[in-house]
Amino acid sequence: MMLAIENLMNEHQLILKYIDLMERYTRHINPAVLFAKADSFIDFIHQFADDFHHAKEEDILFRYLEVPNVLTHCNPIPQMWHEHNKARAIVEDMENAVLNHQLTMLVVAIHQYAKLLQEHIYKEDNILYPMAERSLSDAAKTSLLNDFVETDMRLDSASIWQKYQTLYTELSDYLNEAV
Secondary structure: OOHHHHHHHHHHHHHHHHHHHHHHHHHHOOHHHHHHHHHHHHHHHHHHHHHHHHHHHHHHHHHHHOOOOOOOOOOOHHHHHHHHHHHHHHHHHHHHHHHOOOHHHHHHHHHHHHHHHHHHHHHHHHHHHHHHHHHOOHHHHHHHHHHHHHHHHHHOHHHHHHHHHHHHHHHHHHHHHHO
16 A cells, blocks of 8 residues: 555544544533533644645645546545535534534534544545555656655644644543543
8 A cells, every 4th residue: 555545544543533532522521521622623623634634635635536537437536525525514513513602513513523524534545545546657656655745744744643642642531530
């Protein structure tokens, strides 16, 4: 498997861990704490999932796959864009729920986001990424990896990973102590 795809899949694993933790917060903690911690989850979604992960997926991988004659069997990219945009709309619902202190709306949005992302990540890991692996030429794979490396350097990948792994540990520890 090409390194660029492995990196995206590793990022998916952290996103899935956050989703699981977010859902656990909805089941095991009082509403005041959920509202207090929601901003941390939303920050992760915006900064890690959207700005960092999607900077490589949407801005680089999708661009390579949208080149004519790369995906000859079918093209799942429009569906991936649709799901990314749907996720962004759900995050907006989360933000509005926090702003308006609407517990039910927040919990519903968290569960909608979790379900959508779990299914979406499955599709990317098991359909889109293997399709990219088969469809891209060796030269395109090398160029794609170089673009990923450049993006990781520009966005300071190491500090982003450190920040959100540390935040995950803090949020997880807090929940474990509260339960």
